[in-house]
Amino acid sequence: MLDALDLAKRLIAAPSVTPATGPVFAELEAMLVPLGFAVHRFTRGAGADGSDEAPVENLFAWRPGPAGSRHFAFAGHLDVVPPGEGWSSDPFEPQVRGELLHGRGAVDMKGAIAAMVAAAAEVPREAGTISFIITGDEEGPALHGTRALIDWMEGEGHRPDLCLVGEPTSVNRLGDMVKIGRRGSVNIWITVEGTQGHVAYPHLADNPLPRLVAILSELDALTLDTGTAWFQPSNLEITDIAVGNKATNVIPPLGQARVSIRFNDLHTGKSLSDRVCAIAERHGGKARPVISGEPFLTEPGAFSKLVSAAVEAETGIVPELSTTGGTSDARFLRSLCPVIEFGLCNATMHKRDEAVAIPDLAVLARIYARIARAALALAPTDG
Numbered sequence: 001m002l003d004a005l006d007l008a009k010r011l012i013a014a015p016s017v018t019p020a021t022g023p024v025f026a027e028l029e030a031m032l033v034p035l036g037f038a039v040h041r042f043t044r045g046a047g048a049d050g051s052d053e054a055p056v057e058n059l060f061a062w063r064p065g066p067a068g069s070r071h072f073a074f075a076g077h078l079d080v081v082p083p084g085e086g087w088s089s090d091p092f093e094p095q096v097r098g099e100l101l102h103g104r105g106a107v108d109m110k111g112a113i114a115a116m117v118a119a120a121a122e123v124p125r126e127a128g129t130i131s132f133i134i135t136g137d138e139e140g141p142a143l144h145g146t147r148a149l150i151d152w153m154e155g156e157g158h159r160p161d162l163c164l165v166g167e168p169t170s171v172n173r174l175g176d177m178v179k180i181g182r183r184g185s186v187n188i189w190i191t192v193e194g195t196q197g198h199v200a201y202p203h204l205a206d207n208p209l210p211r212l213v214a215i216l217s218e219l220d221a222l223t224l225d226t227g228t229a230w231f232q233p234s235n236l237e238i239t240d241i242a243v244g245n246k247a248t249n250v251i252p253p254l255g256q257a258r259v260s261i262r263f264n265d266l267h268t269g270k271s272l273s274d275r276v277c278a279i280a281e282r283h284g285g286k287a288r289p290v291i292s293g294e295p296f297l298t299e300p301g302a303f304s305k306l307v308s309a310a311v312e313a314e315t316g317i318v319p320e321l322s323t324t325g326g327t328s329d330a331r332f333l334r335s336l337c338p339v340i341e342f343g344l345c346n347a348t349m350h351k352r353d354e355a356v357a358i359p360d361l362a363v364l365a366r367i368y369a370r371i372a373r374a375a376l377a378l379a380p381t382d383g
């Protein structure tokens with residue numbers, strides 16, 4: 001088997017703070033081409049479509065199986081969050097210390113992509129089509145990343161039957177958690193306007209703040225639902241209240257607030273936005289929602305069973321099927337086919353001195369190889 005540790009080091013050594021382009025993609029391409037993959041890379045964002053955002057690179061690689069065979073996709077991202085200060089060593093110089101490989105992206109998620117490459121090398125071409133859906137814009141706004149990849153794939157007729165995203169889903173031990181869904185997310189900006197004036201002459205002014213407080217207390221008192229078999233209850237949090245009034249004797253002209261809702265599949269971003277807008281308007285305010293992701297669920301079935309079986313075969317652990325945590329690109333990929341997420345332990349992701357347990361890389365590669373083989377062997381009706 002290819003050495004996933006060696007591959008992970010090569011990817012970490014190519015700095016790729018989000019949004020990523022260039023060398024890190026060249027490195028992955030250089031790994032995949034000798035394995036028989038065709039590679040298509042394209043850039044979106046500044047310079048590509050005239051927008052003022054930083055450019056984003058995406059990569060789709062595929063190795064076709066026999067005609068009519070199944071198509072299994074590995075998905076993930078090569079961009080990383082900024083390293084921040086205080087690392088014990090250069091975050092972009094892979095460092096082995098004891099049983100740990102240190103470097104930005106070691107667990108989120110260059111280590112997993114290295115394991116995917118090692119796994120793909122173990123799957124015979126006759127087993128079916130394997131592809132890699134890899135973006136450089138997952139940790140950022142995700143505007144030109146996986147969504148652009150999906151558009152391109154659809155245009156070219158590449159449609160996987162099943163997809164595994166390699167986000168770090170494990171918690172305490174490799175294999176203890178698999179994600180079969182994610183909650184949706186919407187942020188809503190609320191504005192209440194009034195008329196500025198002197199606090200001693202309130203009849204000449206109109207204070208917007210009591211109305212803002214009324215909106216927020218009504219929103220905070222909402223029970224959106226009590227959860228489902230696979231999701232925890234949806235939750236609304238007030239994340240900002242801003243007035244910026246420095247004068248003690250002035251009634252401010254404007255009050256603003258922001259709420260963030262993480263929601264399950266009993267709702268859509270639109271249904272919740274409409275509800276919050278109606279409450280804000282009833283109190284004379286305005287609400288502006290930005291939906292960052294809809295919830296998705298891959299119902300437990302043949303796909304989750306084969307993932308669990310692969311994890312158990314290599315680790316002895318039966319993973320918990322979960323929908324907790326933040327959003328991921330699986331929210332977009334779900335439009336293509338059933339999606340499950342499984343990857344390394346997430347304790348150090350986005351942190352200083354991010355590190356992966358070196359033995360986990362080889363175990364993950366073997367789990368991924370089992371998943372790919374089993375997914376390609378699945379009868380179409382089981383997908």
Ligand SMILES: [Zn+2]
Nearest residue numbers: 108109167168
């Ligand atoms: Zn990630």
